Amino acid sequence: MxxxxxxxxxxxxxxxxxxxxxxxxxxxxxxxxxxxxxxxxxxxxxxxxxxxxxxxxxxxxxxxxxxxxxxxxxxxxxxxxxxxxxxxxxxxxxxxxxxxxxxxxxxxxxxxxxxxxxxxxxxxxxxxxxxxxxxxxxxxxxxxxxxxxxxxxxxxxxxxxxxxxxxxxxVMVDTLLANLSRARESNVLARNGLKAGEFGLVTLHRPSNVDDPVALGTLMTALGEVARLLPLVMTVHPRTAKRLDASGIPTGLQLLPPAGYLDFLSLQAEARMVLTDSGGVQEETTVLGVPCLTLRESTERPITIAQGTNTLVGRDPQRIIGAATRILHTPPPRRCPALxxxxxxxxxxxxxxxxxxxxxxxxxxxxxxxxxxxxxxxxxxxxxxxxx
CATH class of the missing domain: 3.40.50.2000 (Glycogen Phosphorylase B;)
Structure with a gap:
């Protein structure tokens, strides 16, 4: 062979x-x-x-x-x-x-x-x-x-x-489906005082979002407003952790250390919504049936947009807050691409x-x-x- x-x-x-x-x-x-x-x-x-x-x-x-x-x-x-x-x-x-x-x-x-x-x-x-x-x-x-x-x-x-x-x-879906039952056994929610369906999950790591103090500050402002509607938790990427103190952490946003795969998958699966700039998370939330707001102006995963599970909102606070409000009132249907x-x-x-x-x-x-x-x-x- x-x-x-x-x-x-x-x-x-x-x-x-x-x-x-x-x-x-x-x-x-x-x-x-x-x-x-x-x-x-x-x-x-x-x-x-x-x-x-x-x-x-x-x-x-x-x-x-x-x-x-x-x-x-x-x-x-x-x-x-x-x-x-x-x-x-x-x-x-x-x-x-x-x-x-x-x-x-x-x-x-x-x-x-x-x-x-x-x-x-x-x-x-x-x-x-x-x-x-x-x-x-x-x-x-x-x-x-x-x-x-x-x-x-x-x-x-x-x-x-x-x-x-x-x-x-x-192939990301292969791994997700193979590990979902194990992820649901994780105690990551209990360890962090969270209840299924009662929090939103945030991830940020793209240089365009976290390296620019103005961009990061704008996103923190928007997340602070969303947190008034739904408590948010954010797993902090090493790139982001160095910059958050300078921009300020809004009330209602709970910071968590980087999570392992099973813990993070559990957080995604149990979240009411996810706000992210990650391409992989856009795909995973589509499979999990969890609404996703993508904090970018473009995506290399447009199929998630076509499925209706993901929405591009960029960094505009009004777009972010408006989309989050709509999801809380009317969650999108769950659909998954063929193959x-x-x-x-x-x-x-x-x-x-x-x-x-x-x-x-x-x-x-x-x-x-x-x-x-x-x-x-x-x-x-x-x-x-x-x-x-």
């Missing part, structure tokens, strides 16, 4: 990689798990390994903190010798974080088959580092595993070959292993002139790859 390297570096990556790892190992593939080390503190890393039952990584790059450029360079430099040493048949990267970009670029230069889980998501907001990462990683990938029809449409519109694009569903059924990773494993078993693995060279340089796909590393 082939050797497949899976790369994860942050909390969302761990949740996405776990079902893929399980599905590949179930099919007897040799799986090498690499922890890129982008989230390196216990609350954002190791606790999720324990909660998810994710085995220890085979390699840990330990790259640590820094600017986006510094982290990218460190991860690339650390990942290159690991990739050369193991020489896998394929590398699978997930999501849109710095580690995803860095390891994808190294893999692309190596000529090894690269697969991107969560391909095709687009916010079209180029001020978000994640949007740059998504577009670049897709451009250098061989297999594009899309979570939803809108992602497939984006990839077709950008000129990718149909053979590269596979609609597989959402968000807990079996996305199984589809990914089958497609990837079939691809690697093919005697010739084609990479199309006849794509439309829609590449980053205007001359076509910039990542045509080879017309065909012979079986390794």
């Amino acid at each position: 082939p050797t497949v390297m899976l790369v994860a570096g942050t909390r969302p990556n761990f949740m996405k990689i776990k079902p893929v790892l399980d599905a590949l190992e179930k099919r007897a593939a040799h799986v090498v798990l690499v922890h890129a080390g982008q989230h390196y503190d216990h609350a954002m890393s190791e606790v999720f390994f324990a909660d998810l039952g994710l085995r220890a990584p085979d390699r840990h790059l330990g790259t640590g903190s820094g600017t986006v450029v510094q982290q990218t360079a460190r991860i690339m430099t650390a990942f290159e010798p690991v990739l050369a040493d193991i020489a896998p048949d394929a590398v699978v990267v997930v999501g849109d974080v710095t580690a995803t970009l860095a390891c994808a670029l190294v893999t692309a230069h190596s000529g090894i088959t690269l697969a991107h889980v969560e391909a095709g998501l687009r916010s079209r907001d180029w001020d978000m580092p994640e949007e740059i990462n998504r577009v670049v990683v897709d451009r250098v990938s061989d297999l594009l595993f899309a979570p939803s029809p809108d992602a497939v449409d984006n990839l077709h519109g950008e000129g990718y070959h149909p053979h590269q694009i596979r609609l597989v569903g959402n 968000w059924d807990g079996r996305a990773a199984e589809r990914i494993a089958d497609i990837l292993l079939d691809h690697l078993a093919a005697p010739v693995r084609n990479r199309p060279t006849d794509l439309p002139a829609s590449g980053l340089d205007g001359t076509g796909h910039p990542a045509n590393r080879a017309v065909a790859r012979q079986r390794r």
Whole structure:
């Protein structure tokens, strides 16, 4: 069987990689798990390994903190010798974080088959580092595993070959459904004096929201008004904790330390509503049937808007307060996209292993002139790859 390297570096990556790892190992593939080390503190890393039952990584790059450029360079430099040493048949990267970009670029230069889980998501907001990462990683990938029809449409519109694009569903949902019953057994509500359905959950971590004192202050004002209608609790991301004291914490907003996966899933499932700037939380609340207000002007998960479970409210206090008021009076209906059924990773494993078993693995060279340089796909590393 082939050797497949899976790369994860942050909390969302761990949740996405776990079902893929399980599905590949179930099919007897040799799986090498690499922890890129982008989230390196216990609350954002190791606790999720324990909660998810994710085995220890085979390699840990330990790259640590820094600017986006510094982290990218460190991860690339650390990942290159690991990739050369193991020489896998394929590398699978997930999501849109710095580690995803860095390891994808190294893999692309190596000529090894690269697969991107969560391909095709687009916010079209180029001020978000994640949007740059998504577009670049897709451009250098061989297999594009899309979570939803809108992602497939984006990839077709950008000129990718149909053979590269596979609609597989959402691996985050695989993990959620596999762990929901355990999460409901958590005592996180009792530990924090909360009652199911009687609080709203807040998460903030996007640089555009927490690094700008004016933006953060505006959001705190809006949250203070919402807290008059419904008590709020906020799990404090390390990025946000450093800045909240300066902006002021409104009455009615209770701060909680970073939560492990099971505790956070329990908080989401039992909340009356969720206010967030997280893409993953938009998806999880859709599956859980919990109304979500997204504190951004754009989203790479428009399917959650189409389902009616999520509303973009930006940072305008009046929009936020108005939307929260409407939800409290008339909650939206619960709907879930097709293929968000807990079996996305199984589809990914089958497609990837079939691809690697093919005697010739084609990479199309006849794509439309829609590449980053205007001359076509910039990542045509080879017309065909012979079986390794």
